[in-house]
């Protein structure tokens with residue numbers, strides 16, 4: 001997927017926020033490029049076309065955006081998995097709470113309180129798909 005003009009590394013740096021930035025690189029509308037909550041943004045223009053056609057076109061865009069977000073989530077999950085596996089293989093813990101706080105801060109800065117929930121979900125996904133056995137399934141000692 002071509003994310004230009006964003007550097008590719010940015011696409012790996014943070015998930016949903018980055019996905020939304022990538023989306024911004026690929027779509028002509030501008031509402032995504034502000035951290036303002038929707039209620040603080042100017043009202044969306046009233047569509048002049050047939051409402052059903054408008055909704056269909058916008059839903060097609062949402063479907064395409066969701067597919068990009070899912071692809072980025074998969075890529076992020078793979079990168080995260082490699083880190084978690086490496087840490088556990090060297091005797092460390094699957095979880096790094098300090099790093100998780102940094103990730104959560106990024107989403108909170110972008111979306112406020114709901115950003116925290118997105119970060120939690122993203123991190124849960126990364127850990128659930130890591131291939132690292134859950135603590136209860138790990139041999140002790």
Ligand SMILES: O=C(O)C(=O)C[C@]1(C(=O)O)C=C[C@@H](O)C=C1
Nearest residue numbers: 080083084094095096099100126
């Ligand atoms: O950055 C790490 O150290 C990771 O293991 C990646 C990651 C993440 O997906 O962002 C996953 C688990 C950790 O608890 C913290 C962060």
